[in-house]
Amino acid sequence: MNPEVRKIPFGQSNFIIGEGENIMKFDGKEQLQAEGGEVTLTPVFEDVNIADYGPAVYDKRFVGMETSVTIVAAEETINIMELAMGATTAITATDGGATVGLMDAAIGTSMRAKGKRVFIHPRQYADTYTDLDITIYKMIADGEYTRSAANEQGNVTVTLTGLPRDGMDPSKPGNFYYIGGTDPNAEVVA
Template sequence: MANNIQVPFGLADITIGEGADAITFDGAANFQAEGGEVTLTPILQEINIADFGESVYDEIVTGYNGNVTIVAAEDKIEMMKLALSASEDITDSTSGDTVGLMDAKIGTSLRSKAKKVTIHPRNLPASDKSKDIVIYKMASNGDFTRSFANEQGNVQIELNMYPRDGMDASKPGNFFYRGAIDPNAPVTP
């Protein structure tokens, strides 16, 4: 029996949010100027035992950091809003449409603005979720930078991970999962 070598290659469709308000970088709805990147890092606390001197005896998981970086090729208001979660919509009083952005009020929670992020390798059919990475809550805590030079301008979006709503620190599955099955999906009888 031959081993199937699975070498990752190519772009991924990155969806931020869910439903009608979701923003998807899929090469149709929105474009990426560069490939996206995901980083998931456990936060570890060293366990030291005097009998072993300065050696680390063990490390215990105390949390997780994670981020997703996307470089949007288009300068739409939605891209600035993703890049700068600490912002609020300016709406047209007649139509209710978003016509601009402004700074958020002091004390605004970024977690309240966080959205689900799904990363799906483009070389797989949409129905194959086996290599999808899903992060329950992400928002940008960084800055918005836009260059105005004689070159292609891009909007860099860096999203940071927060624990999911309803998390249970005594159980796994509070930040992310990979694959087709959400370990926190409601069980249907």
């Protein structure tokens, strides 16, 4: 096999979080990563036991999905801090404009409403090669924020956890993520 054709993973990936005006790109240009990012897709199963076969598991049924993304941002900005800490509310300038700070959200605030789409593209491939792209429909920050005050390079770890997509249909596949360039849940435009 031609070595150029082998798909051996190597190097950074672009992590694009959100859509439209609120997009944040960890692509080595707009936002920098202090370390490589990581995505984990973990299926959740329930055992099916049959008395006729004793304590052995007869089958496993797929009952859900756990997805997570970790990015270590090299910079610390209000926007990155807000991304890293899901349970926040923006403090805006007195004229109602720009965000000037963050505060903890009200108790009982829905994190689902703050969920964002996450798109991951390996940088080693051209933008037009989408076969190995991973898109997770809805993710929220539920990790902790820690700031080191040591005499060393600081960074901000962003930990995101997936939720089922809006409009989920548990009787059909494609509720948490897809791999490749075609969204199986995209609306068909007539």
